[in-house]
Amino acid sequence: MARLGMLIDLSACVGCAACAVACKMENQVPAGASRLWIREREVGTFPNLTVEFRPEQCNHCENPPCVPVCPTGASYQTPDGLVQVDYNKCIACGACVAACPYDARYINKKGYADKCTFCSHRIAKGQQPACVETCPTYARVFGDLDDPNSEISKTLKAAGRQDVLRPEMGTRPKVIYLNAPSKKGLTQEVTRHD
């Protein structure tokens, strides 16, 4: 069994949102909702500045708070470690939306909770997730964290600074950020509707 995860190198990311638009098109995400979004923060004072461009999406946590709260079993973890939603079982009650500390889920008007799937339909065909494939800055690496020969494992091993969002929640995210530009690590998190 694989343990699928994603690296996002913040020293490469320019916040262009190619990933976010690719996701929107690939998954036909409705207006007003997103599975993937970009945060931009400036740190410091003129002229000693840095800017953090940070894409965010479902972290496919190893310990996902959205799964146990689901009353119908629609939210579940696959053997490969993806957190997924079975649209047929979902009753759109919103418990998972509230439970996610990353604000990664939304209710699709078709009647189910929805979020990033790591483009499981593309993975099944041997393709990369749409966000990874399109990234013009090579900021993203997707693959099996358990396979020592995978690109993701090698990149992680060679990487400098590594962070995850809200480590204190104990969710063990599998979206890992490399090379946060600020010496203090990732900038403070707030909900995405800030």
Place this chain on the structure above:
Amino acid sequence: MKLERRSFLKLSAAAVGAVSVGGAATLVSRAKAAPWYTQEVRQVFSICENCFWRCGIKASVVGNRVYKVEGYKENPKSRGMLCPRGQGAPAQTYDPDRLKKPLIRVEGSERGAGQYREATWEEALDYIAKKMLSLKEQYGPESIAFFGHGTGDGWFVDFLPAAWGSPNAAKPSVSLCTAPREVAAQYTFGRAIGGHEPIDWPNTRYIVLIGHHIGEDTHNTQLQDWSQARKNGAKLVVVDPRFSTAAAKADRWLPIKPGTDTALLLAWMHVLIAENLYDKAYVQKYTVGFEQLAAHVKPYTPEWAEKETEIPAQVIREVAREMARHKPKAVLPPTRHTVWYGNDTQRMRALYILNALLGNYGREGGFYIAMPPYLEKYPTPPLPLEPNAGGCSGPAKAESEPEGYKPRADKGKFLAKSTAIQELIEPMITGKPYPIQGLFAYGINLFHAIPNVPRTKEALSKLDLYVAIDVLPQEHVMWADVILPEATYLERYDDLVAVAHKTPFIELRMPAHEPLWDTKPGWWIAKELGKRLGLEQFFPWKDIEEYLDTRLQSVGLDLETMKQMGTMVQNGKPWLTDWEKENTLPFGTLSGKIELYSEALAKAGFDPLPVYEPPEAAPEGFYRLLYGRSPVHTFARTQNNPVLMEMEPSNSVWLNAEEAQRLGFKAGDYAYLVNQDGVREGPVRVKATQRIRKDAVYITHGFGHKAKGMSLANGRGASDSYLQTRYTLDPISGGAGLRNNYVKLEKAPAPRLKSVVQILKERRA
């Protein structure tokens, strides 16, 4: 009493009599559950049109709908990746605001009042042709100007005017963008820089960007290569009054005083020469005029430059030495948009000369030499005029016009042979040097490209014929006498795109599906119009397939094969060593070498070596208006795209945080921008930021649309173009320097605008 039967639909032979509505419900619910990628998906090769970079794409099509586009590995521009604009581009094709049918302005209504009636293509084209022929009769063919931008502009700016006989054909991408860098390159290297800046990013070790917004202008290949260079450990220096995205990735940021770049370049040359750090062997072998240059830059010490640029002399020295340490793998890439302050050809000359001192032109880690691919034209009788750098003159390279044809209306105003689009506006108003009474606008946004919008509007109101060919009801389009709706890039063939590159290549655009509505491809419009103008001999092809097939045969291909390939790559000659093997050099200058000192410029009465002119000062209480790009938008053409507008629905004005505090602007406040001539734009949100100097403000270009027919774009943000009521003409290139415009900020109420998402949702019942 019987209504006549209409026939938009037909009952097919396979009409299933027995199916009940119950069956319909099943079918319908199945449609709900099936995402597009589970259906039968066709893959079609094409070329993106959401900027001019022209990445090769593969469109995923289900029926009459493209759901997704992607790059493909074999295409040297996309290499399997796309920027946000490319990813979101298909949404435009399905925009309900699109132009759908040919329209003729209601007879007797005023231009700009926007009263139209639907017409057939026959009627619309007949109308245009009749008017054109009568203008030709009365004033001559030069009285019709042709402006255009986009992949299809070849039909309307290059081909049709050359066949028709008007030299007044122009693209905004010349004198409102690249003219200074191209002209400077001609006078230095004797070669064009060309569309895709030929920098050997993967091998470079030291990059100095001057006002270059990589990451904000998401030119796909360049962004990829620049990212790769940084991953490879190249050092990055960014010179910019603003802490741009590129600056955020830089090892050094030099927040230069706006307009003083040439001073910095001269000081760098001074250090390289004074400290003997330049590439002597290269300079000796490949350049002329070093002695004059050395004498010229002698007074321009870093201490002198510090006073002009506000960059410490020590930093200037250090960067010069670092460049020299990495030469020839140190490079200062030219930007694309180079019409800044009016002395722009000289600034670009300074940049190229500095690169030459580093010995990097035609060498790894510097500039590669881009070659166009081999591809023959479709054989036609010789055209009366020759297309030339976004305009017509001719015959090719001749100094004078052929018998019976007039010179361009802007001739003599500046040195270069390219057409300065903004200089063709005055003749429409004054009739001097001769009347321009007709205008075609293809794809160009007249009001968001050409400075001094009130003057452009006045010119439009005086024309006898104004034809717009476009996809969206942009503000300037709805002034036209005849509006021709073009099929989008996903619905049409275009001419082959031949790209000068490290590996020259040819790429194909083919339709992913039939044009929606009553829209037509540009090639068809041009040919049909040509037929009506008595120019059929110049359009001998049966249709576009036959045209493309014939051209492809000149490179041993045919259309059917190309449809399976998308891109055909050829071999280039990127390095000087490749040329030397053939006992030649690539420099097309008079001396056959890189001209540090330009005899040709001296003869024409210009400075043969780059001279610094201090920028004009801003009036008291005003900020210099700087502008740039958003990564998700291109020019003023993407602001009605629902997907891209959801990502970035407006621009904001960047104002130094201390200045914002001084003026009393808090987070979330709005301002009007009022320029030196009293033109007001906005309201626009104030972005109080540390990321910009105190003497300038910045907005991204392309917002501030005033076209109510574009429901998402209309009224959002502020337009830099409307605030550019002045320009400073670069007398060498004809470029219109746009950065000598100034604004002050006035408090404004928050605009009462529905959000993009709200507008989208309200279209529902």
Place this chain on the structure above:
Amino acid sequence: MQLLGWVTAAAFAPPKAALEQDLLAGTLQAALDEMAKTYGLAPPKLPKTDLRALQIAHTSLFVSNPAGLPCPPYVGMALDERLFGLGFERLMALYRLAGLEVSPDWRDLPDHLAAVGEAIALLGEKPELARTLALEYLYPWLKRYAPVLQEADPTGFYSSIAVFLSKVLEEVNGETRAAQLP
């Protein structure tokens, strides 16, 4: 239902000679009168207007308008928030099911009011399918845009027909719901 379909098709198609004939001969007015009688409604009185005025109005209401297009004439717009949405796809599925094909001469979208009207008319022999088309596809558009037409139509031609068709479908809807009650 068949008459409602033909009226919709006749009224909302780009105004050409056929419409001019209908207006001159009074056939469109007669059709409206007959529908009014059937449903116990007051018939709309079509304004006197010439073809050129209708063409200008049709263009500004349904095709292109620099002041903003008030009424995109596609039933999908009222069902989804955009063109080619789910509602559009369901309509296409219904067309397929009914054996309807879009004629290649029709240079507009298959969910244009005129096309939907014609589909309703053509499906006169499958009244249930025609009723579905009218109530689930045409009616939402009329509900959403008839009030807009009342504001924006300079001729009164389009608004009076749209308002009347809305009323007819309100009646049909009432009947349908009554029939479904246990």
